[in-house]
Amino acid sequence: MASPFVGIPVDLGARIVQGSLRRQRVFRDRSDPLALPEDILYERYRFSSEGIRYLIVLVGPYVGNATKRSRALTVAQRVCISLRFFATGTYLHTVGDAEHISKNTVCHAIRKVVAALNTLLNKFVVFPSFLPAQTVKEAFYQLAGFPKLIGAIDCTHVPLNAPLGEHEADFVKRKSTHSINVQMTCDHQLMVSSVDWLGPRLKDFPGVKSWPTVSARCGAIHKITNCRYDGVIVGDRGYACMTFLITPYGDPQTPSEASFNRALSTCRVKIEMTFGVLKARFNCLRGLRVKPERASQIITACVVLHNIATIRKERTPHVRLVADDVVDPITIDHPTGVAVRRAITAQYFG
Template identity: 45%
Template sequence: MKEEFHRTAVHCILGFPNVIGCVDGTHIPIRAPSENEGDYVNRKSIHSINVQVICDAAHIITNVEATWPGSVRDSQIYRESPVSHRIERGHFDGYLLGDRGYPCRSTLLTPYPDPEPGPQQHFNVAHCRTRAQVEMTIGLLKARFQCLRHLRVTPERACDIIVACVVLHNIATIRGEQHPALQIEADEDPIPAADMQDGSAVRGVVCHNHFTV
């Protein structure tokens, strides 16, 4: 699935300007594959596909990468994804929000690792509450499709099923179908990625302009 962002996806939540979406990774367990088995073992020692999800404020999944084995970090998946290249080249006017598992870049804002009292703390609180959109979206996806709790198929087949579930989730969301009982999983603390200097500068400007009381 290679859906791209639309102008209508640009939104402002809790003070953040021009947020085009929130990004996160989620692991979909699979049975141990016969080839390259070790590549699929994640940090919890479970075989999985690490799926990158980008969503908007309406819980529509605007982009999904479902081809990476569980041992690959979120930051690498984002760095090598086509959507990141398009965002970096300025095809979209706005920011993604991600957790500390991603590097802070000029187009991908992450929280301050050690926020100072005042604007930086306000930035982090608003960032966390806004980024909760993607955690809720992933929770809705998994609640709608119980098969995603464990796919007993090959990695290639698992990727196809994951993308199909995302498409059906979007259709259900657009049609206003009733939400299933939501269960948000508690993720491990992400391994912090190194900040990019230009990203830190942009984060500082956003913090100063929008979170200074």
């Protein structure tokens, strides 16, 4: 059989054979940050391609270009740059190197996206839930038999690594590290239903300071105390037991009290799980190198993104629960709160 390369120089024939065996290279459009497989998109940005496109449309009116310069970042680039920072928590110059842009450009993009997400806070963080209050109560009751429950409350510390100036001592926690103290409530689906800033130190927890001052600063508590919702929330012994905030017995003496504590713990762990998912999804919350005011904006942005991801059923990171921070237990509970706790125990756990 005659060779198909008769009359063709040997070196050219070899190149033709090699070229026919070599797989054609496909170049990714670097101007399109979504031109990647779904697994890589989630690893980098914590959202699927559809989720990122949703965010682009959502924040587009707030972060769109005010200039027609050819080298200005697109909305998609700004969103992906910000998501990459939230997901990794790395240095801005590292994010810039990965996206082939300068550190200043990264900082400007993140600022715009954070501001946009803060603007959307009240649309995506709703107390007690996006679902009707009765639906939330029924879900918690089916979970542990705890009645009239519309949420769980607790605080978490977000470490701060930036110089804090003259107020540095105000942000020192028990282990001589610096952090900002954030209080949140959640529903049974791990959706954040409120976020409040109670101060940097553990002594600023509700129940330690005068309650009228604290309740005025806490959106969820303020709504319950003003009788907007017929229900209660549960917390740990770092809070005082009140008519609308139920805490466990410090030293249960009867089987009924022990059963009450177990049911309350089963419901309260939802807020611990929420913190775990939030910090696993956005590693920047494990240590922010910004001032407290800026840190509060980034945390709020991450909370909004967490709720969006939950609503859209984005992939949930695996979370391993760890022991809670040690808190100073409240020894003086309000008499009305103690009465409500005893009534719930007698009626549902007796």
